[in-house]
Amino acid sequence: WLRRCTHYLFIVVVAVNSTLLTINAGDYIFYTDWAWTSFVVFSISQTLMLVVGATYYLTFTGVPGTATYYALIMTVYTWIAKGAWFALGYPYDFIVTPVWLPSAMLLDLAYWATKKNKHSLILFGGVLCGMSLPLFNMVNLITVADPLETAFKYPRPTLPPYMTPIEPQVGKFYNSPVALGAGAGAVLACTFAALGCKLNTW
Helix, strand or coil, X not given: CHHHHHHHHHHHHHHHHHHHHHHHHHHHHCCHHHHHHHHHHHHHHHHHHHHHXXXXXXXXXXXXXXXXXXXXXXXXXXXXXXXXXXXXXXXXXXXXXXXXXXXXXXXXXXXXXXXXXXXXXXXXXXXXXXXXXXXXXHHHHHHCCCHHHHHHHCCCCCXXXXXXXXXXXXXXXXXXXXXXXXXXXXXHXXXXXXXXXXXXXX
């Protein structure tokens, strides 16, 4: 009973936090000076939030396909949240949210193809998920409205201190945010996939 309750609580908490991460991650389209820096950071954070919850859910049920189902939960939560923000006049495109689904499908594929081998899920699934999500997130970035046009249409008179740009970070990440996000994500996602599996062995 306790394990079941903890399971459902974990699913809700991680999915809600993933939703909040995504809402905040959308802000990088407004700050062109920090766009690539923010893209890398938020790509990695979303990768890790996806992989730990999806791996936990997948190994808890033992049924290939539940990682994708978990990503679908995150997507629906985000649609609801973004719908509320959009109703308040905040410029969000709904097309940005399903970016988790293909990466979660790769987790399911790694688990299914290796006959439910947890170590293969951690290694292969983690690498595939970590490398793919920044790529899909770049597709996400391409599909949203032009950052400058949006920034002028929806002016921000004040910025919270943590989002205030200090100076332009041109070329800081060698103009390849997808490569950096994919490289870091591939390493870190394996660690978080292992954490997701470990959460089932309390």
